[in-house]
Amino acid sequence: xxxxxxxxxxFILIASISYGQDVYSAYGVGELxxxxxxxxxxxxxxxxxxxxxxxxxxxxxxTWLGIPFAYLSVSYGGTQIKDRNYDYNNMLSGLNQFxxxxxxxxxxxxxxGFQPYSSQLYSLSGNNIYEKFxxxxxxxxxxxxxxxxxxxxxxxxxGAKITEKEQLGLKIEYLFGSNRRQTVFSIxxxxxxxxxxxxxxxxxxxTLIDGYFSSNRFSxxxxxxxxxxxxxxxxxxxRINHFSFQPFExxxxxxxxxxxxxxxxxxxxxxPPAPIDTLxxxxxxxxxxxxxxxxxxxxxxxxxxxxxxxxxxxxRKTNLTSGLNQRILAYQHFNIGIIRFxxxxxxxxxxxxxxxxxxxxxxxxxxxxxxxxxxSENYNINDIGLSIGFGIKFGVTKNQIDFGINxxxxxxxxxxxxxxxxxxxxxxxxDLWFVKRRVKQ
Amino acid sequence: MEDAVTVDLMHDGxxxxxxxxxGITGFTYQTPPQLGNSTLLYFGTDTNGFQNPFALFRISNxxxxxxxxTLDSFIDTTTEIDSAKFVMTFNVDSITTDMIxxxxxxxxxxxxxxxxxxxNYLNLTENxxxxxxxxxxxxxxxxxxxxxxxxxxxxxxxxxxxxxxxAFLDTSNDNPNHTxxxxxxxxxxxxxxxKSRESGFTFTPQIKVFSDDTAFVDSTGDSVVTTISHxxxxxxxxxxxxxxxxxxxxxxxxxxxxxxxxxxxxKIPNLDSILLPRQATITQAKLSFFYNNDTSQSNFYLQLExxxxxxxxxxxxxxxxxxxxxxxxxxxxxxxxxSGKISLDIREYIQLxxxxxxxxxxxxxxxxxxxxxxxxxxxxxxxxxxLAPKLIIHYVAPK
Numbered sequence: 082x083x084x085x086x087x088x089x090x091x092f093i094l095i096a097s098i099s100y101g102q103d104v105y106s107a108y109g110v111g112e113l114x115x116x117x118x119x120x121x122x123x124x125x126x127x128x129x130x131x132x133x134x135x136x137x138x139x140x141x142x143x144t145w146l147g148i149p150f151a152y153l154s155v156s157y158g159g160t161q162i163k164d165r166n167y168d169y170n171n172m173l174s175g176l177n178q179f180x181x182x183x184x185x186x187x188x189x190x191x192x193x194g195f196q197p198y199s200s201q202l203y204s205l206s207g208n209n210i211y212e213k214f215x216x217x218x219x220x221x222x223x224x225x226x227x228x229x230x231x232x233x234x235x236x237x238x239x240g241a242k243i244t245e246k247e248q249l250g251l252k253i254e255y256l257f258g259s260n261r262r263q264t265v266f267s268i269x270x271x272x273x274x275x276x277x278x279x280x281x282x283x284x285x286x287x288t289l290i291d292g293y294f295s296s297n298r299f300s301x302x303x304x305x306x307x308x309x310x311x312x313x314x315x316x317x318x319x320r321i322n323h324f325s326f327q328p329f330e331x332x333x334x335x336x337x338x339x340x341x342x343x344x345x346x347x348x349x350x351x352x353p354p355a356p357i358d359t360l361x362x363x364x365x366x367x368x369x370x371x372x373x374x375x376x377x378x379x380x381x382x383x384x385x386x387x388x389x390x391x392x393x394x395x396x397r398k399t400n401l402t403s404g405l406n407q408r409i410l411a412y413q414h415f416n417i418g419i420i421r422f423x424x425x426x427x428x429x430x431x432x433x434x435x436x437x438x439x440x441x442x443x444x445x446x447x448x449x450x451x452x453x454x455x456x457s458e459n460y461n462i463n464d465i466g467l468s469i470g471f472g473i474k475f476g477v478t479k480n481q482i483d484f485g486i487n488x489x490x491x492x493x494x495x496x497x498x499x500x501x502x503x504x505x506x507x508x509x510x511x512d513l514w515f516v517k518r519r520v521k522q
Numbered sequence: 523m524e525d526a527v528t529v530d531l532m533h534d535g536x537x538x539x540x541x542x543x544x545g546i547t548g549f550t551y552q553t554p555p556q557l558g559n560s561t562l563l564y565f566g567t568d569t570n571g572f573q574n575p576f577a578l579f580r581i582s583n584x585x586x587x588x589x590x591x592t593l594d595s596f597i598d599t600t601t602e603i604d605s606a607k608f609v610m611t612f613n614v615d616s617i618t619t620d621m622i623x624x625x626x627x628x629x630x631x632x633x634x635x636x637x638x639x640x641x642n643y644l645n646l647t648e649n650x651x652x653x654x655x656x657x658x659x660x661x662x663x664x665x666x667x668x669x670x671x672x673x674x675x676x677x678x679x680x681x682x683x684x685x686x687x688x689a690f691l692d693t694s695n696d697n698p699n700h701t702x703x704x705x706x707x708x709x710x711x712x713x714x715x716x717k718s719r720e721s722g723f724t725f726t727p728q729i730k731v732f733s734d735d736t737a738f739v740d741s742t743g744d745s746v747v748t749t750i751s752h753x754x755x756x757x758x759x760x761x762x763x764x765x766x767x768x769x770x771x772x773x774x775x776x777x778x779x780x781x782x783x784x785x786x787x788x789k790i791p792n793l794d795s796i797l798l799p800r801q802a803t804i805t806q807a808k809l810s811f812f813y814n815n816d817t818s819q820s821n822f823y824l825q826l827e828x829x830x831x832x833x834x835x836x837x838x839x840x841x842x843x844x845x846x847x848x849x850x851x852x853x854x855x856x857x858x859x860x861s862g863k864i865s866l867d868i869r870e871y872i873q874l875x876x877x878x879x880x881x882x883x884x885x886x887x888x889x890x891x892x893x894x895x896x897x898x899x900x901x902x903x904x905x906x907x908x909l910a911p912k913l914i915i916h917y918v919a920p921k
Contacts, residue, residue, distance in 0.1 A: 169526070225531075268805060328801060
């Protein structure tokens with residue numbers, strides 16, 4: 082049985098907005114971006130419940146019917162991963178979300194946005210240098226694997242009011258992107274030390290669909306209760322064009338394939354042969370459902386909670402070739418928190434501020450396929466963290482600047498001293514669109 | 523720049539593995555010996571029966587000395603030729619016996635008497651050279667050092683050719699002859715060697731022409747005349763070798779030797795059936811042989827070249843006039859022998875065969891750059907497992 086089949090497919094979901102350099106980033110398509118904006122980071126949720134403004138979540142189109150203005154929102158985020166046991170400290174930052182939302186007469190809302198769906202950036206070195214003894218020769222072998230890239234999502238969203246108290250939302254996410262992975266296989270024999278480099282490239286495309294439902298029909302005593310749910314599934318299965326390049330001996334040690342390397346590249350009669358292009362269809366079938374509540378404690382203070390469960394329904398032995406020797410089977414997310422929203426018409430300065438805080442718990446079930454006999458061993462990863470954030474509302478059109486940060490402790494069966502820090506800062510500009518303006522005479 | 527994360531990568535990315543290929547066979551074939559590219563020219567008869575009756579030389583028309591001159595430019599009567607010599611340099615620095623050699627030239631035979639890379643004892647015999655006209659004789663001699671601190675120069679043969687130089691200067695001949703032949707005046711019971719053109723400019727066989735030139739004239743008419751040496755080196759040279767009628771026929775061995783012109787075809791029948799991963803990159807392909815380690819023989823270089831065309835065994839039987847095998851010289855593998863075992867890395871051949879760019883038609887096997895061309899080396903082929911040739915392929919491949 083090919084060992085490729087032991088490698089993962091996967092979507093690994095580790096931290097809600099983290100996509101920094103870690104071993105988890107090397108699994109499957111990398112770490113998914115769940116919460117792409119600062120308001121969601123501040124409460125520690127996956128974006129289902131309204132945290133941007135009262136009754137509004139930038140990530141949930143069924144909450145957009147109450148938006149008074151069109152919004153153009155941009156956010157920038159970063160992740161730091163510090164592992165004291167293995168003494169590394171990595172950080173990655175970049176543009177997280179660009180989104181335009183247009184409400185239409187309080188009955189509909191449409192949106193178009195762009196955000197990373199998953200990201201990979203990793204540099205892994207083997208912890209097991211091993212020796213082989215062949216015909217009197219001793220070979221010392223070590224490995225390193227590097228990779229980067231990711232999948233981006235072009236998102237079309239629609240929200241619609243179905244009753245005075247119920248709203249529906251729909252998201253179509255067209256996924257596209259690529260990643261590259263380089264394996265450096267070092268063989269040392271006597272004084273000769275040579276690297277053999279194997280390059281792979283994946284090109285992705287596929288479509289996901291998310292359905293949202295929201296209701297404020299219910300109450301808890303005299304307190305308003307807002308409920309929302311989400312189901313995500315595959316509309317067009319994720320296809321992967323996998324390119325496997327011929328490994329080469331990096332004879333001159335420059336890390337690139339050139340005329341000095343082996344097999345020596347030549348012109349028309351290409352040596353080595355062209356990369357093997359494999360179309361991997363239906364490799365990943367994510368299915369996710371989530372449920373959340375928002376309870377109005379006072380006019381400005383709300384308690385929120387979310388729970389979501391994710392699993393890969395494609396449990397066949399797939400051969401997604403960019404992963405390490407693990408695959409994620411499922412994960413569960415739970416968060417609960419408090420938000421003090423800004424007042425609609427602030428009377429003093431701090432009433433223009435949103436304050437958000439909460440706690441996060443996530444657990445991931447991974448299958449570790451290390452054994453040649455086909456036996457696998459499952460293990461869990463647990464994240465426990467705190468989230469905090471604030472937003473500043475300003476201007477007539479309710480423009481807003483938000484900031485959020487997560488502090489997460491990650492533990493698994495091998496390591497319990499890993500600290501993940503996520504931060505996100507965003508700006509949202511509101512305006513009235515498609516309004517007839519009378520020209521002054 | 524991010525820090526590398528240390529993890530268990532034992533089962534990820536790539537792996538290294540090894541294949542052992544056995545069942546390698548081979549057979550010897552023989553062509554006429556051609557030692558045109560040898561650094562030495564041989565005369566006499568070897569104890570094994572190798573005969574080296576004569577050597578042929580083609581002289582360049584252009585000098586290597588300054589001022590550059592051509593041979594035919596000496597036809598100018600204003601240049602007075604003092605003397606002209608054909609000089610050969612002995613390969614060792616002392617003389618043990620007196621040896622006299624004769625020089626011949628071919629005034630009527632054009633300039634295509636021999637071809638350094640193609641002439642051999644089957645297509646060129648002494649009978650073909652009966653037109654050779656005797657020029658002069660020379661005894662191998664050595665100049666004494668000037669003082670006790672100086673070292674002796676190599677012994678040389680120096681033939682006087684001044685009286686036939688005009689034949690070399692003839693511009694009316696469209697096919698001028700610049701070929702000479704040297705052969706021992708009497709049979710030599712041992713083989714002696716002279717340096718050939720492949721040994722370098724200094725010792726290459728050459729014609730030296732000494733001419734007088736007026737170097738200085740003053741207003742009173744007094745003048746100084748100097749003698750100038752012009753050197754015309756050999757551009758082609760060949761000593762003919764006639765192998766003995768010995769037959770090496772142990773079927774368990776293959777035989778290689780330059781003097782016998784024994785070569786071999788090596789077959790690796792299992793190569794087409796070995797299962798290498800599709801994207802395997804060969805890191806090493808070591809083909810090892812064992813041979814009879816005759817300590818009286820010096821080390822040798824073994825050379826392997828992939829055969830391009832399919833040739834049947836029947837086509838290689840008997841003494842062949844020409845070598846029918848065409849090979850791929852860019853994939854040549856060479857290594858020096860060592861105490862009864864020799865290994866060559868043929869990974870480029872295995873890699874290209876794996877890619878499908880070259881067919882498994884076998885490998886041509888021969889020895890090269892031996893100190894003596896008269897040695898014959900015996901390699902085990904169909905032997906006990908421990909002495910049989912084996913191929914060990916190391917490769918890396920994606921997982």
